[in-house]
Amino acid sequence: MSPEQKPDSLMTAEGLRFDGRRPDEMRPIQMEVGVLKTADGSASIRQGKTYILAAVYGPRELHPRHLTLNDRAYLRVVYRMATFSVPDRKRPAPSRREREISMVIANALQPALFLEEFPKAVVDVFIQVIQADGGTRCAAINAASLALADAGIPMKSLVPSVAVGKAEGTLIVDLGDEEDKYGQGDVPMAILPNTNELTLLQQDGSFTREELVEAIEMGVNACRYLHELQKDALKRAYSKRATEEDDDEEDEEYDDDLETDLGEADIMEDE
């Protein structure tokens, strides 16, 4: 692609953003559960032009064995970007950045999971970025926690995630590519919705202590909204499957099992 142009200004005179959004307005978001038949659980997310798929395999036996944990399952996250997902072609081999983000995502998801129910096993979370237009690590967490629920991994709750940034002195939510690149900073975070505690927090750019506190508050609010979208996506998948099962003339008992399969039982109880 021809190199992106730096916009003249990221904020308009009216206090709106470059793409017309209000400072606290998120991009259009679509999340879908159960999109990959090969996986035990899966989800897709489109957040603005960002497009990501997540698949979960497991819990299952872990190879190589020396990675085995005796008191819980090992959560293995692999975050990969397609070569064509970014303006310049990314090299095919996994970069250090991809490996670091894989680790950061694992840390963000882990507090929500009951991994101690599966000692010595592994739960694999594979994330493929198809198109990257800002906020990929946060969008990946949103999709991955849906895929974990879809795979029936026991969870305290889903994990919503968003980035808050700063452009021309204004705090803004859910950065697009240009805001990420030409803005004054970026604060990606993820929360446990039942306690509002943060499981992911990173920052770059330049912020005062007061700005950071305000940014985190904005992010937590946006995460609570995202959490509602996540639950909706899960319910849609759930009722779609229930309908499909009905079409196949299965009896109603099946629904309970399905609920368990989706890991929703746990999720619903928590809230």
Next chain:
Amino acid sequence: MSPEQKPDSLMTAEGLRFDGRRPDEMRPIQMEVGVLKTADGSASIRQGKTYILAAVYGPRELHPRHLTLNDRAYLRVVYRMATFSVPDRKRPAPSRREREISMVIANALQPALFLEEFPKAVVDVFIQVIQADGGTRCAAINAASLALADAGIPMKSLVPSVAVGKAEGTLIVDLGDEEDKYGQGDVPMAILPNTNELTLLQQDGSFTREELVEAIEMGVNACRYLHELQKDALKRAYSKRATEEDDDEEDEEYDDDLETDLGEADIMEDE
């Protein structure tokens, strides 16, 4: 070396090839069995200027163990080109192409072998290209199947192999480097001589269905001729060893064992 010159024409007005051969004429071929003392079986082939050595080790215990097959021996083929075997210096590390050809050769040889006689073991076929002047994968198969016989691996038959190509509309057998590079296509193949079935078939360039059928027929004929050469080479090695044994004043009983050692018993019976 200075870059090779593209010949003005690959075919003469008289219907002969660039190097004077008829379309169905092969290059001079020398095969020799038992050329490497370190190996359990070995062979060399000189086909035109192509020069290749093959060594077989095994059957023996396989490391690492996770590659072990429960119902048969694992056939491990490693095809390597010397850095100086090609016009430009090849990089020393094995290329993707070398690894693909290793796999293709393994697939071509496997149908001829009774690997199920050695469950959990490995049979190693190591191939070193000393000089590459076209048709290396086919020449490598010719030499490797001799080395397997020399190592006493039980076989249905030897596996002869040749490439058929096209130059200025004419189908030609056993391409040299220039014909490979400047011709219109290349169809390497290998056969089981007792059934004429193909164990290797690849193609590039552009052919009609009819041309391909004709090319395969030409190749099968050439393979039958090559098979005779292979058997001759095996017999020469056999009688040479028998003679050497005689010189050492061994009694005649030894011949039978030798035959078994050479894997010839099986081969001769099949034809």
Next chain:
Amino acid sequence: MSPEQKPDSLMTAEGLRFDGRRPDEMRPIQMEVGVLKTADGSASIRQGKTYILAAVYGPRELHPRHLTLNDRAYLRVVYRMATFSVPDRKRPAPSRREREISMVIANALQPALFLEEFPKAVVDVFIQVIQADGGTRCAAINAASLALADAGIPMKSLVPSVAVGKAEGTLIVDLGDEEDKYGQGDVPMAILPNTNELTLLQQDGSFTREELVEAIEMGVNACRYLHELQKDALKRAYSKRATEEDDDEEDEEYDDDLETDLGEADIMEDE
């Protein structure tokens, strides 16, 4: 750094060296034992501007197991240069040269060790070059053998090491960077001081047989001097620790144990 200048001459008219040393004079040397708290044994050496740290871990269980030796401990030496230790920035990944020197150092140290006392175990010797100004492999051996003693590994003796070179026809001891680079040759060696036998011997440059014999004799003498410095360093560490122990009001019995810990018992007996 700006590239080093080649000195006009490595030897003065008075027969002194470029930096004022006599041909058989070593650079100022400081060795210190027990400098790294994390390691089981450690030592530092400053030899001219060369600055090296060595750490020893073990004997301990070896991973991966397939490297295990049934009759003795495996001596694993890892020699690494800091990227900034040389005039141009060294690439961070270990080079072939670093791996070769690791092996050479292991061979130089091994004859002095009673590794058969710890079958199936590993003794790790990790060497970090902080600043390289000539003679790093020899300085590394001097430090590593002190670190081994500090770790209490049973030893026949310490292993002193030095390089002898040639500049403008004169044999010179303990080369600096310029003498190494612009001189006529380099003969690094290491000895067992109780027998004067060589455990390391390499050479480059050009020498007659007679020059080599003389060079080795000079080197052995320098090694004997170095061995005294090594023993002093070990004694200093020993008495310092004893004092510290006294300060902690430990009783005197402790000294004996300490001696054993330092591996000095063996060393002292041998000489």
Next chain:
Amino acid sequence: MGDFSAEVISHIDRNYIADILSKGERVDGRQFGEYRPLEIEPSPVAAKAEGSAIVRLGGTSVVAGVKVLTGEPYPDTPDEGVVMVTAELAPIASPLFELGPPKEDAIELARVVDRGVRESESVDVHKLCIEPGKKVYMIFCDIYTLEYDGNLIDASSIAANAALLGTKYPEQKLEDGKLVETGKMLELPLKNMAIEHTVSKIGSHLVIDPHLKEEMVQDCRLTMAIDQNDNFTAMQKGGGKGPMSLEMIDNAMGMALESTKEIRELIRESMKDAE
């Protein structure tokens, strides 16, 4: 693909599949010469890639993306651009994924798909020259498997062709040694659109577009790239160690020739919709 899986499939499956083939049927009810439903989603990566497509072939799906870069030509072909096709079994598609270097299967997938495009000279590399010996366009087409239910090679070949067909990129020229955009948008010079077709041999039967279960029990497969003039431009026998007679190879060629036009048409239609 197929070989490693052969280890895990049960003998019952093997017999079952062979049995119904003898009755003229396939596991999913298809005819021997019938392709699975083929769906092409044009340009799913429109904001970042010059061309892209998602292909769904039954339960198998892949995404292909094309990047158009510029660079110096190879010294021995100063007036030719560069085309490179890679294909990767992405972790999300594979329950057997292990974090390591590419396996033989993955190498074969990548090389067979790449050869299908390059040997058929689908893209006219001479038209990718900006200034001979100085600057050319470099076309990278990268394919990721998303769902794996058999016949990855065909799905990948179709996706590559669709993505290349839909590729648009800004024309550039050299001015005072620097590349500048002319403002014009170009399409890729696709002259030949060869599509790969895979026929699987199971016992004495040949089936086209093998299902994963069929791949698991197959003797071998024959993959053929066929261009718009019904010429064969690449061929690879793989996927197992079973030998194949000339008669069977001829039959497989016939089966592939029959389905090629329809698939090529579907690609053209799908990508036209995208504009």
Next chain:
Amino acid sequence: MGDFSAEVISHIDRNYIADILSKGERVDGRQFGEYRPLEIEPSPVAAKAEGSAIVRLGGTSVVAGVKVLTGEPYPDTPDEGVVMVTAELAPIASPLFELGPPKEDAIELARVVDRGVRESESVDVHKLCIEPGKKVYMIFCDIYTLEYDGNLIDASSIAANAALLGTKYPEQKLEDGKLVETGKMLELPLKNMAIEHTVSKIGSHLVIDPHLKEEMVQDCRLTMAIDQNDNFTAMQKGGGKGPMSLEMIDNAMGMALESTKEIRELIRESMKDAE
């Protein structure tokens, strides 16, 4: 750092450390907001590196060295030099060393320290330009851990800043396409000196500059880079899977702000001595 060790520490230790924290004490007697003794040895690699420092933070020590090279700028930033910071857990520092590729911990160490320097724009990369689009200075700051007793990130950040502050290198200019030295010595254009501070969360407690034993039982840590104007220029929650409330994060920021000036002052003093 911390996570893998969590496997080996005993429950007794875990309870002991939590217990004494409840009594307002730490394993080594420090206050919750108290740094360990910090020692900076200036220029230990003076003969080969343009800048260097050894930092001892309690029982943790690291060495940083700076090389100043020249090279071509990146095409998209033709008037900017390049700064790169790496950090490595050298074998000598680690009883758990295994000969293999860098582990997640090591990758995080390197990236957090690098980001602390680069995101805070400590070095004015525009002043590292020799000739726009042609030649710039390239600054490599590499850090090796020598002793590991907790809080490698802060020690490494301090060492990087000290080494960069003490860096001197010959000025170069382009003459007829060749670089020549002008004879003048330059210092690095350090405009912002952001220092990283790590606060560890253990149960309901926050402690600054965690000791190795504290890292082993921590829920997580928060690392913050703070510049000379008290702005936060980088932040990373890591070192474990424990979540953190906003209130705790705010408290951690307060603790870091308190110690930042003193440490920055100590770096400046130490490196001044070196001249």
Next chain:
Amino acid sequence: MGDFSAEVISHIDRNYIADILSKGERVDGRQFGEYRPLEIEPSPVAAKAEGSAIVRLGGTSVVAGVKVLTGEPYPDTPDEGVVMVTAELAPIASPLFELGPPKEDAIELARVVDRGVRESESVDVHKLCIEPGKKVYMIFCDIYTLEYDGNLIDASSIAANAALLGTKYPEQKLEDGKLVETGKMLELPLKNMAIEHTVSKIGSHLVIDPHLKEEMVQDCRLTMAIDQNDNFTAMQKGGGKGPMSLEMIDNAMGMALESTKEIRELIRESMKDAE
């Protein structure tokens, strides 16, 4: 070579070999200072490599090939060409072959042979300059082991020297920034032809050109490169951990000096036949 094998050889062999050495005999009947039969096949790769040779030293055989390329000189040696020698234990030669990165033995083989050629400045690199600072000849000599029956280093060194001696390549010159052939064929400027000789120490005995069985029980070996003026140009003690006295080293030098002329002569004769 030798060290790893020491694990597998039986004590019976060890004693047997020591025993017969005490009687002044060797396993294959040679004198202590006697080389095995040496055969050199000139130019087996004449169609693709500028120089090549196969060397058979008893049951050990290796092939060496030389490629002459052109490229830019290193900035610090603008008027010197480049010579690089590599040596590899090819899979076909090694029953102990494991598909992995080079082991210590292989690294030592490569480096000792390379050093033997380079340290002795066998090739006059100044005569490999086409245009100072712009273009030089780059000589790659790569060696593959074909049969392994002891003393790979000497066989490789002899093969490298033979291949380099037989190397012929077209002269090139720079015209308008492009390399063109002058039509003249050049030989490599070999000024010094240093050959490596290995002496093995077994107990109190020294033997030259060790057989594989001797390598397996040796205490260590000393490899010496000796040039045509009887100067030692490289030396490496390796192949085991046994120490060696100065007296023994001196004896080993004597043994090597004795055989060097004959071998050098044989190389010259063999390669002359090739023309």
